[in-house]
Amino acid sequence: MEKCKLFQSVINLPYFMSYNAIRNLSSEPNGPKIVTQDIPGPKSVSLKKELSYLQNPATVQLFINYSKSTGNYLYDADDNIFLDVYNQISSMPLGYNHPALLEAVKDPANIEAFVNRPALGVLPPSNFVEKLKASLMSIAPPGLKEIQTMACGSCSNENAFKAACFWYKYKERGGKAPTDEDLNSCMINSSPGSPALSILSFHGGFHGRTFGALATTHSKPIHKLDVPSFDWPIAYFPKYRYPLEDFERENAAEDSKSLSHVAELIDQYKKKSPVAGLIVEPIQAEGGDNHASDNYFRNLRKLCLDKGVAFICDEVQTGGGPTGKFWAHEYWGLEIPPDIVTFSKKMLTGGYFYRDEFRPREGYRVFNTWLGDPSKMVLLQAVIKVVKEQNLLKNMETTGNHLLKEMKNIEKKHSGKLFNVRGRGTFAAMDFQTPEARDKAVKALHKRGIHCGGSGSKTLRIRTALIFESKHADIFLNQLDKTLTEDF
Ligand SMILES: Cc1ncc(COP(=O)(O)O)c(C=O)c1O
The missing domain is CATH 3.90.1150.10 (Aspartate Aminotransferase, domain 1)
Structure with a gap:
């Protein structure tokens, strides 16, 4: 009624x-x-x-x-x-x-997207490219031209980690095909096919609750208790004092402390488990709304470039507009964009934007049954229209x-x-x-x-x-x- x-x-x-x-x-x-x-x-x-x-x-x-x-x-x-x-x-x-969303649901042209949920990786709808362009790509972060859709924030991060590892190993092999030993050993979770690589994350960060993502989540013990995890590096995140204008010197020292720790960890893990990627939120959200300066993030990005580590920016919570920009990292004024930007929540569908080097060379490396949901892109298209018009x-x-x-x-x-x-x-x-x-x-x-x-x-x-x-x-x-x- x-x-x-x-x-x-x-x-x-x-x-x-x-x-x-x-x-x-x-x-x-x-x-x-x-x-x-x-x-x-x-x-x-x-x-x-x-x-x-x-x-x-x-x-x-x-x-x-x-x-x-x-x-x-x-x-x-x-x-x-x-x-x-x-x-x-x-x-x-x-x-x-x-x-606007009720209208989109009622529109006969959109009904097929709500009724038929496709396996996007194999049988995408004929308007898929058009829908991607009209929704997600119309607000792609500056400099990022490729996209992978996913179902939720955690699985977006999971797959971003995999993309970072593929990229790292591709560089290491000099573009050569994997050996038989690589292919055989990965089937029994052994090196060299399953290499000891790591993803660096920060104390206080939250990146989801699936196994890989959970290894980079450090906000509350209840999320992690009893779950086996990786020995991956966890860096110090700046702890600011407020009001910011009264503590500029102290907060700049926090930035330096964190950046030095990141550099140290990357070097330290080089032998046992090289850092393929680093994941960071523009504002640590679940962990207590912990901010760091734009300058800190510019330096962090630069550090990743210097060390050959993929820079993954988790915009699952900050993305989609609440900070006043579609992407919070736009405030940083980066010369080179993040390698990967993950999203979900206000974007209605999960996924990640990435620099072209991070496209896996073979199919089925980043894949699952649904890979997202085109009906969410229909809604997102309507959302973006309203956001822009209004x-x-x-x-x-x-x-x-x-x-x-x-x-x-x-x-x-x-x-x-x-x-x-x-x-x-x-x-x-x-x-x-x-x-x-x-x-x-x-x-x-x-x-x-x-x-x-x-x-x-x-x-x-x-x-x-x-x-x-x-x-x-x-x-x-x-x-x-x-x-x-x-x-x-
Ligand atoms: C920054 C961040 N990353 C990842 C996630 C995980 O997203 P999801 O709950 O959709 O798996 C969240 C969820 O709160 C988040 O805030």
């Missing part, structure tokens, strides 16, 4: 939609509304109990009514309305039920500036309770004194109708949709201020 109403409202949209309607804001409520005494409310609690007979529901917070949810607002099963500053772990580009990257910059300025004011007002306000665009965060205080703030904000989440041990992170505006930021800021005044 609800769904019918929603579709009806889309069908009836006038040709010249108002500004609000285009941004999908006209259907939004005036603000959050909490109707149950506790969060989660009784319906969510009862559904969680039912789910518990089928699987471990430990991570489930709320059950959601997705047909009612709209724009920046999430409606739960109990009819509580939340302003969503977390967006499905940062993966909703245009909020809920955006008219200048949503600029919106992230404007809203982000407002959000950060006011968060800093709140930090001053509540000094001793809130620390280290930081961000780029609306990709913003703040620290609490302890993990318990952070968890208490997340819960208190939930009760006030703000759906937010944590990162790292004591950080509260903001991950908005691209349609989040200053008026939404003000609702969040007001509730944050009240929480710190009344609940702490």
